Amino acid sequence: xxxxxxxxxxxxxxxxxxxxxxxxxxxxxxxxxxxxxxxxxxxxxxxxxxxxxxxxxxxxxxxxxxxxxxxxxxxxxxxxxxxxxxxxxxxxxxxxxxxxxxxxxxxxxxxxxxxxxxxxxxxxxxxxxxxxxxxxxxxxxxxxxxxxxxxxxxxxxxxxxxxxxxxxxxxxxxxxxxxxxxxxxxxxxxxxxxxxxxxxxxxxxxxxxxxxxxxxxxxxxxxxxxxxxxxxxxxxxxxxxxxxxxxxxxxxxxxxxxxxxxxxxxxxxxxxxxxxxxxxxxxxxxxxxxxxxxxxxxxxxxxxxxxxxxxxxxxxx
Amino acid sequence: xxxxxxxxxxxxxxxxxxxxxxxxxxxxxxxxxxxxxxxxxxxxxxxxxxxxxxxxxxxxxxxxxxxxxxxxxxxxxxxxxxxxxxxxxxxxxxxxxxxxxxxxxxxxxxxxxxxxxxxxxxxxxxxxxxxxxxxxxxxxxxxxxxxxxxxxxxxxxxxxxxxxxxxxxxxxxxxxxxxxxxxxxxxxxxxxxxxxxxxxxxxxxxxxxxxxxxxxxxxxxxxxxxxxxxxxxxxxxxxxxxxxxxxxxxxxxxxxxxxxxxxxxxxxxxxxxxxxxxxxxxxxxxxxxxxxxxxxxxxxxxxxxxxxxxxxxxxxx
Numbered sequence: 001x002x003x004x005x006x007x008x009x010x011x012x013x014x015x016x017x018x019x020x021x022x023x024x025x026x027x028x029x030x031x032x033x034x035x036x037x038x039x040x041x042x043x044x045x046x047x048x049x050x051x052x053x054x055x056x057x058x059x060x061x062x063x064x065x066x067x068x069x070x071x072x073x074x075x076x077x078x079x080x081x082x083x084x085x086x087x088x089x090x091x092x093x094x095x096x097x098x099x100x101x102x103x104x105x106x107x108x109x110x111x112x113x114x115x116x117x118x119x120x121x122x123x124x125x126x127x128x129x130x131x132x133x134x135x136x137x138x139x140x141x142x143x144x145x146x147x148x149x150x151x152x153x154x155x156x157x158x159x160x161x162x163x164x165x166x167x168x169x170x171x172x173x174x175x176x177x178x179x180x181x182x183x184x185x186x187x188x189x190x191x192x193x194x195x196x197x198x199x200x201x202x203x204x205x206x207x208x209x210x211x212x213x214x215x216x217x218x219x220x221x222x223x224x225x226x227x228x229x230x231x232x233x234x235x236x237x238x239x240x241x242x243x244x245x246x247x248x249x250x251x252x253x254x255x256x257x258x259x260x261x262x263x264x265x266x267x268x269x270x271x272x273x274x275x276x277x278x279x280x281x282x283x284x285x286x287x288x289x290x291x292x293x294x295x296x297x298x299x300x301x302x303x304x305x306x307x308x309x310x311x312x313x314x315x316x317x
Numbered sequence: 318x319x320x321x322x323x324x325x326x327x328x329x330x331x332x333x334x335x336x337x338x339x340x341x342x343x344x345x346x347x348x349x350x351x352x353x354x355x356x357x358x359x360x361x362x363x364x365x366x367x368x369x370x371x372x373x374x375x376x377x378x379x380x381x382x383x384x385x386x387x388x389x390x391x392x393x394x395x396x397x398x399x400x401x402x403x404x405x406x407x408x409x410x411x412x413x414x415x416x417x418x419x420x421x422x423x424x425x426x427x428x429x430x431x432x433x434x435x436x437x438x439x440x441x442x443x444x445x446x447x448x449x450x451x452x453x454x455x456x457x458x459x460x461x462x463x464x465x466x467x468x469x470x471x472x473x474x475x476x477x478x479x480x481x482x483x484x485x486x487x488x489x490x491x492x493x494x495x496x497x498x499x500x501x502x503x504x505x506x507x508x509x510x511x512x513x514x515x516x517x518x519x520x521x522x523x524x525x526x527x528x529x530x531x532x533x534x535x536x537x538x539x540x541x542x543x544x545x546x547x548x549x550x551x552x553x554x555x556x557x558x559x560x561x562x563x564x565x566x567x568x569x570x571x572x573x574x575x576x577x578x579x580x581x582x583x584x585x586x587x588x589x590x591x592x593x594x595x596x597x598x599x600x601x602x603x604x605x606x607x608x609x610x611x612x613x614x615x616x617x618x619x620x621x622x623x624x625x626x627x628x629x630x631x632x633x634x
Contacts (some may be wrong), residue, residue, distance in 0.1 A: 042359070042420040074389045078413030082438045084420075096395030103359040103401075121399045123584050 001027060001309065003050065004186040006131075008033045008199020009048045010065040011228050011238050012192035013055035014295040018305030020126050028126040029182035030056070032275055033194070034111070035138035035167050035202030036149045036302065040088050041079070043098040044105055047150075048199065049115060049130055050097055057122035065236065068093050087155045112176050127211065130295075131203040132173040138198050140165050158238040161245040165197055170205040175212060183212040186221055188312045191264065193228030193293060195239040196255045197246065204262050214263060224267040224312040225259050226293055226304065227252035231273045235294060253277045260284045269293060269308050287314060318343060318627065323448075323504040325350045325516020326365045327382040327546050327553050329509035330372035331612040334380075335622030336507065337373055337443050338615075345443035346499035347373070348601045349351045350511070351428070352455035352484050352519030357405050358374065358396070360415040361422055365413055365516065366432060366447055374439035385410045411471045429493050444499065448520040449490040455515050457482050466515065475555040478562040482514055488520040492529060500529040503538055505629045509580065510545030510610060512556040513572045514563065521579050531580060541584040541629040543577050543610055543621070544569035552611060570594045577601045586610060586625050604631060 003023060005016050007030050020260055022196045025309035033048045042126060047066065054060035054068055061069045080086045090098065098117065104114045110133045119128050131234045138149040142160035152158060184187070194200055217223055232251050234240040240250040248254045252270040259265045267287040271294065278288045289311035320340060322333050324347050330587060333347045335469035346579045350365045350548050363385065371377035371385055378386045388408035397403045398527065421431045427450045437618065455466040459477035500506070511517055521527055534540055549568050551557040557567040565571045569587040576582045584604040587594060588611065595605045 006530040040420075041416040042423050043416070072389065072391045072392060073410070075413050075416070078410040079416065082413055082417045082435065084413070084417050092389070093395040095412070096392050096399055096401070097361070099392070100396065100399045100401050103357075106359050118399065291357035295353035 002182075002185055003190055003309070004182050004188075005030045005190040005192055006194075006200055006203050007031070007048070007052055007192040008194030009036075009051040011295075012048070012194040012199065013052045013060070014301050015190070015192045015226060015305060015308070016052055016126070017298070018054050018295065018301030018303070021302040022305050022309070025125040026148040029186070030126060030128045031179055031182070031203060032128060033199045033202050034130045034132065035136050035170075035198065036153065037135070038148060038150045039139070040085065041090070043095075043102045045088070045090070045098055045243075046111075046130065047100065050094070051132045053097075053118060053122065053124065053128050054113070056119075056124045056126055056128060057205070059122070066135075067091050086194065088150060110176070111161050112178050114138060114176075114198050128176070129176065129178050129182065131179065131209070132206045133176050134173040136173050136202055136206070138165065138166050138167055138202055140198070158241075160192055162197075162242045163245060165201065165246075167202045167205045170202065171207065173206045175206055175208040179209070180212055183209075183216055186216055188276050188309060189213055189216060189221060189223035190308055190312065191223070191225035191259065191279065193226040193235065195228060195234070195237055195242070196258050197239065197242050200259075204264065210262060217266060222266045222312040223264060224269060224308055225255070226264055226269040226308055227271065228253050228275070229255055230293060232269040252276060256281045256284055256286060260286065267314070268283060269304075269311055289314070319499075319502055319504045320345050320507055320626070321499050321505075322347045322507045322509055322521050323517055324348070324365070324369055324509040325511030326353075327610075329365070329516065330369045330377065330513040331618050332507070332509045332622060332625070333443070334368055335612065335618030335620070336616070336626075338619040339626070341575075341597060342442040343444075345471050346503070347443060347445045348448050348496055348499070348520060348561050349445060350516045350519050351447045351449065352453050352487075352515065353470065354452070355454070355465060355467045356474055357402065357467075358407070360412075360419045362405070362407070362415055362419065363428075363447065366445060367411070370414075370432070370435060370439065370441065370445050373436075373441045373443055373445060376439070384408050401504040405467060426574060427493070431497050433495075444495065446493065446495050446499065447627055449495065449523045449525070450493050451490040453484050453486040453490050453523070455482065455484055455519055475558075479514075479555070479559045480562060482518065482563075484519045484522045485517065488524065490523045492523055492525040496526070497529055500526075500533055505538060505626060506530055506533060506540035507625055507629065508540070508542035508576065510543040510552065512545065512551070512554055512559070513575045514556065514559050517576075521581065525580060527581065534583060539583045539629040540581060541586060541625060542572070542582055543586040543625055544572045544588065544591070546572055547588040547610060568594060570597050573598045573601055573603060577603065584628055584631070586621075586628055590607070604628065606631070
């Protein structure tokens with residue numbers, strides 16, 4: 001079963017890993033958010049892409065949710081000694097990825113080609129595709145004005161309230177041939193339990209991408225999302241507070257409403273804790289499945305992936 | 318006593334360290350070759366500058382002649398796993414220097430400003446100045462055609478014979494205000510025992526630099542070189558073979574002839590082993606001192622520096 005999974009960082013990476021576990025080799029394509037990509041130390045960093053890549057390669061650090069397991073920090077330590085910025089922590093082996101990518105981008109390679117090459121080198125059996133090749137940069141407006149995403153997310157620890165979000169460059173972005181082909185040959189679309197605003201939002205902002213998903217759905221391909229908000233709290237990150245400060249409901253229902261408004265979905269997976277919201281989500285026109293959505297170990301990733309695909313199939317039956 | 322030392326990599330770094338040991342803080346300015354600078358992994362690497370910097374900071378690896386002591390190789394190991402080039406070995410802490418430099422150059426800082434900032438961060442009491450801010454790239458012609466310097470030097474282990482040398486960009490280069498001021502206030506000019514062709518050669522090719530030295534000499538400031546060729550052999554690197562393949566004499570005399578032809582020198586230091594060449598060097602119009610020039614430990618660096626400065630002073634008496 002060929003599956004396209006739209007994903008941000010940690011939550012997206014975990015569900016993608018679950019899907020990779022249960023699908024045949026090559027059947028999974030993950031389309032990752034590039035809105036939080038940025039430049040530091042003259043390198044192009046793609047945090048969500050790399051989290052998904054490392055997770056699918058089995059080399060991600062499990063506890064902190066980013067970077068590589070068994071990482072060392074010699075470069076960062078020396079950068080500190082030189083008086084350089086160290087608020088965005090880059091491990092030694094992680095830096096190899098950024099050096100590899102940055103050089104190829106400077107040569108003129110597409111971000112997608114770099115991603116395919118990295119996945120091949122790390123033996124990843126799935127495709128991990130940037131949502132687009134062009135630069136898209138998420139910015140958030142706070143009481144102090146507009147901030148670059150990583151300034152808000154890492155440097156300021158997501159403390160300020162987000163009053164507005166924009167995806168700079170999205171209007172000029174285009175769906176890559178690889179993303180288009182993956183959606184056209186998909187048998188299910190899965191929206192991972194990532195932040196709906198700043199992880200899935202930028203992906204949906206790439207012109208033509210929602211249209212490709214709409215066309216797939218018209219062919220009978222189910223599109224299903226898993227809520228990343230459980231019991232009114234984001235499993236990780238600021239999605240709950242962001243929904244609230246943007247005037248939306250900080251719950252699985254709020255997530256479902258967003259996706260329905262975008263014309264994205266046929267079905268929705270929420271956590272058992274949120275079963276009381278099922279009727280309201282159904283009222284949005286969605287099939288609903290309730291299950292355990294909190295992925296605490298490798299096995300729970302696979303079982304959530306299995307439940308999600310079976311709910312997706314139910315959605316078209 | 319304010320001293321300007323023209324230097325390439327290892328030999329230059331050692332004599333510079335000797336000078337730094339015996340001079341008061343701030344009295345030494347090292348003008349380093351940038352002709353072997355190059356770009357790899359999207360970073361700007363300045364091998365001679367960094368060898369001098371690390372040596373003067375007391376953090377250089379002593380045996381291999383480049384890089385940092387106690388270095389680790391995590392980034393390089395991962396780059397290899399990604400299938401990237403690894404023929405030019407960059408240690409983890411060394412990479413911090415290149416990241417620091419590259420970002421600042423991209424921002425528009427001058428190479429000189431970056432060098433001053435690096436030296437300050439590492440607590441180096443001397444000035445380590447790139448010979449110029451503009452890009453100069455040494456290329457060598459071999460039987461197989463023109464090669465980038467590091468291709469020849471590192472990747473091909475200096476195996477091909479060098480038939481011709483050029484310093485691309487030198488004609489457009491300019492003496493920086495810092496180098497000019499250092500020469501103008503110098504009380505002695507020391508040419509380190511570096512490769513006369515590809516380490517000192519590019520420095521002398523910067524338009525205006527030889528004129529500044531000539532003006533200093535007219536003011537009575539002595540200019541003295543130490544031979545890097547002892548007993549017909551380069552202490553390190555291919556200088557002997559390079560002199561031979563360019564049709565010059567591969568000896569201390571050949572080195573002295575080059576510098577006299579450039580109008581650079583008042584005096585010359587050769588090794589005791591080469592005392593039989595002293596008369597011929599003297600016949601070039603130079604004062605000659607013979608001493609132990611092979612710097613095998615920290616103390617021998619200081620004593621060669623001391624001998625060199627006293628020979629320089631003798632040269633004008």
